[in-house]
Amino acid sequence: MRIFDPHIHMTSRTTDDYQNMHVVGVRAVVEPAFWLGQPRTGLSSFTDYFDSLIGWERFRASQFGISHNCTIALNPKEANDPRCAEVLDVLPRYLGKDGVVAVGEIGYDSMTRAEDEAFARQLALAVEHDLPVLVHTPHRDKKAGTARTLDVIRESGADPGAVLVDHLNEVTAPMVADSGCWLGFSIYPDTKMDEHRMVALLKEYGTARILVNSAADWGRSDPLKPYRVGQAMLAAGFTPAEVDTVLWQNPVDFYRRSGHLMLGGDVPADVEVVSFAGNSVLRGGS
Amino acid sequence: MAYKQEHPWLTVVHGGSPAAILRAPQNGWPAGAERRIREQPAAIHEYFPLAGQAVGRVPVQPETDPHGLAFGTVDDQARARLLAALAEVLPAGELAAEVERLYRHGDDAERRGVLRALPLLPDSLVRLGLELVADALRTNDPRLIAAAMGPFAAEHLDQAQWRQGVVKCLFAGVTLLAVADLVARTDSELLRMARDLAEERRAAGREISPDLRALLGMTVLMALVPPRAEGDRR
Known part of the structure; x- marks a missing residue:
C-alpha cells in the first residue's frame, strides 16, 4: 500500500512519526501552512515558517524516504490579526517555488470580515498563479460555513476541479460533491471523521475526487490514519486498486496540477513521477 | 591506488573555474532566461525558482557524485548562469542586494544555486559571500553545507572557519569531495x-x-x- 498524505503538519511531529509512516507505506506528504497553536504577531515569524516548509522540513522528510511538498497561505484564524495582514503581500514570492503545490489552507474560522477579505484575495492569487487551492472548513457552524465557502469559491472564478475542500463529514460532503470541487476528509482519533465512517462514505460516493488525510498536527491526532482507512477499505471489500486511487493516485492527480509536485524516493514505478534531487537520502548532523 | 579510488578528493581537481560552473545544461531554457535578465534584471526573481522545473535536478557528475554534493546539479549550473548574466548588467551595490535577496528568499535549491555561483561574482561581493557561506554552514542541511565548502570558501574563508566547515562535513555525512582544495588547505x-x-x-x-x-x-x-x-x- 503506497500512501500520499495530502494534509499533515509534519513540523509538529517527531522523527518516530516519519519512521512509522514510512513503515506503513507513506512516501509523500503535503504540509499545508496553518497556525501553530501559539499565535504569531508579525511577518518574519511567518516567513521563517514558510521557509522551513520549503527547506528544513523537506530535508527532514527526505531523510526518511518521504517526499515533502507544501501549500502556502495566511490561515483564516490569523487573518483576523491586523499585524499579520502583510503576510498576504509576500505570498507571491513563494507560489512559483518547487514543492509549493497549492495556495492553502485558506477559508473560514469564525467567518469574520477579515477572513472574507483574506479568503477572496488568496483565491484570486491562486487563479493568477494557476495553482490549486486547499480550503479549510470551519469547526464551528460547519454546515453554514461550508455553504458560504462554496459561494465564495464560485464567485472567485476558480476552476472547481482545482479546489480541494477539506475536513468534510457526512453533513457537508453532499454540497461539496455537487460543486465539482474535490472532497477532503480528515481522519482523527476522536473528532472529525473515523475510518469506518470514511469507508461508508466511500461506498456512497465512490473513489473519484476524494482525498483522505490525517491532518495530524500538534493536537491529538494520528499520522497512521490514512493507512487505517486503507485497511478498513480492504476489509470492507474494496480492491487494492481502489485503495491506491484514494490513498495515492487522487492526491497525485490533484496536486500535480500545480506543476510543482515533487515525488521521489522508493515510490513503486507504476506511477508517473517527477524525480527529485536524485532521490537521495542524506544524513543530517550537527 | 585503490586508496585513491576510494577517496577521489585526494586527487580531484575541483570544478571551480567559471567554465566548469557554467557548463550549459542540455536545453535552451537558461539562454532565454539570461536574455530576459539582461534586458530586465528584476526578472531573475521570476526565473530563479523555476530552474529545477526547467532543466531538471540531476547531479552534474552522477557517477562520482551521486547526490550532487561535490559538483552540484544541473539546476545549480542553470542558476549560476542567471547570476552571471545579472552580474554583467547590474552595478556592484545593486548586484549585492539582489544576490542577498535571492539567497534569503530562496528555498534550499535556490540557496545552493547562489552559493555555488559565488566564484563567478565580482570581488565587491566577497563580504556578502562570506556572510552567506557562514549562514549555510550554520544549517544542518548537507546539500547547503556542501555547496558552502566549494571554491569560494577555499579562496576566502579564514582558516578557523574553514576547518570548522570541514569537520561539519564529517558530522553531516557530506563527502569531503565537496571541500574544494582540501589537500592544499x-x-x-x-x-x-x-x-x-x-x-x-x-x-x-x-x-x-x-x-x-x-x-x-x-x-x-x-x-x-x-x-x-x-x-x-x-
Whole structure:
C-alpha cells in the first residue's frame, strides 16, 4: 500500500512519526501552512515558517524516504490579526517555488470580515498563479460555513476541479460533491471523521475526487490514519486498486496540477513521477 | 591506488573555474532566461525558482557524485548562469542586494544555486559571500553545507572557519569531495581535530567513516615530519 498524505503538519511531529509512516507505506506528504497553536504577531515569524516548509522540513522528510511538498497561505484564524495582514503581500514570492503545490489552507474560522477579505484575495492569487487551492472548513457552524465557502469559491472564478475542500463529514460532503470541487476528509482519533465512517462514505460516493488525510498536527491526532482507512477499505471489500486511487493516485492527480509536485524516493514505478534531487537520502548532523 | 579510488578528493581537481560552473545544461531554457535578465534584471526573481522545473535536478557528475554534493546539479549550473548574466548588467551595490535577496528568499535549491555561483561574482561581493557561506554552514542541511565548502570558501574563508566547515562535513555525512582544495588547505590543526573526532567516535564505539579515516591517513604522512624541538621556530 503506497500512501500520499495530502494534509499533515509534519513540523509538529517527531522523527518516530516519519519512521512509522514510512513503515506503513507513506512516501509523500503535503504540509499545508496553518497556525501553530501559539499565535504569531508579525511577518518574519511567518516567513521563517514558510521557509522551513520549503527547506528544513523537506530535508527532514527526505531523510526518511518521504517526499515533502507544501501549500502556502495566511490561515483564516490569523487573518483576523491586523499585524499579520502583510503576510498576504509576500505570498507571491513563494507560489512559483518547487514543492509549493497549492495556495492553502485558506477559508473560514469564525467567518469574520477579515477572513472574507483574506479568503477572496488568496483565491484570486491562486487563479493568477494557476495553482490549486486547499480550503479549510470551519469547526464551528460547519454546515453554514461550508455553504458560504462554496459561494465564495464560485464567485472567485476558480476552476472547481482545482479546489480541494477539506475536513468534510457526512453533513457537508453532499454540497461539496455537487460543486465539482474535490472532497477532503480528515481522519482523527476522536473528532472529525473515523475510518469506518470514511469507508461508508466511500461506498456512497465512490473513489473519484476524494482525498483522505490525517491532518495530524500538534493536537491529538494520528499520522497512521490514512493507512487505517486503507485497511478498513480492504476489509470492507474494496480492491487494492481502489485503495491506491484514494490513498495515492487522487492526491497525485490533484496536486500535480500545480506543476510543482515533487515525488521521489522508493515510490513503486507504476506511477508517473517527477524525480527529485536524485532521490537521495542524506544524513543530517550537527 | 585503490586508496585513491576510494577517496577521489585526494586527487580531484575541483570544478571551480567559471567554465566548469557554467557548463550549459542540455536545453535552451537558461539562454532565454539570461536574455530576459539582461534586458530586465528584476526578472531573475521570476526565473530563479523555476530552474529545477526547467532543466531538471540531476547531479552534474552522477557517477562520482551521486547526490550532487561535490559538483552540484544541473539546476545549480542553470542558476549560476542567471547570476552571471545579472552580474554583467547590474552595478556592484545593486548586484549585492539582489544576490542577498535571492539567497534569503530562496528555498534550499535556490540557496545552493547562489552559493555555488559565488566564484563567478565580482570581488565587491566577497563580504556578502562570506556572510552567506557562514549562514549555510550554520544549517544542518548537507546539500547547503556542501555547496558552502566549494571554491569560494577555499579562496576566502579564514582558516578557523574553514576547518570548522570541514569537520561539519564529517558530522553531516557530506563527502569531503565537496571541500574544494582540501589537500592544499589542510593543516596540522585540522588533523588534530580529525584525530580527536576519531578518538571520540572510537570511545563511543561508533564507526569511523571512510572520509575521516582518509583524513587520518594524511595524519600519518604528517607524522613523517620530525616533531618540533624546543626552540625550533620552523
